[in-house]
Amino acid sequence: MIKQIFTWWNYQTVGTFLYTIFFGKFIGKDQAGNKYYESKNGKRWVIYNGEINASKIDSDWYSWIHFTPNKIEKKHELEKYDWQKPRKP
16 A cells, blocks of 8 residues: 555556546456546546556557547457467567
8 A cells, every 4th residue: 555655656546546436437357457447528547457567458458548449349358369369568
């Protein structure tokens, strides 16, 4: 908890935590454990699982967080094909 208060690079800040509780609607979770939220006015954000690193965002969720239309908005779990390799950050 003390790490969370004083360092933003280890996990979400207290402000982000409170904003997520009061205004965030949970949209989904990726394979890495990152959680994605959206507010009523359309703001989108991610709560990283572990250390904050933008390369941890999956390509499907990257397009969602940047308002690029894709299948995630209709279906939270996209089916992966056998020829697709698992993503590595």
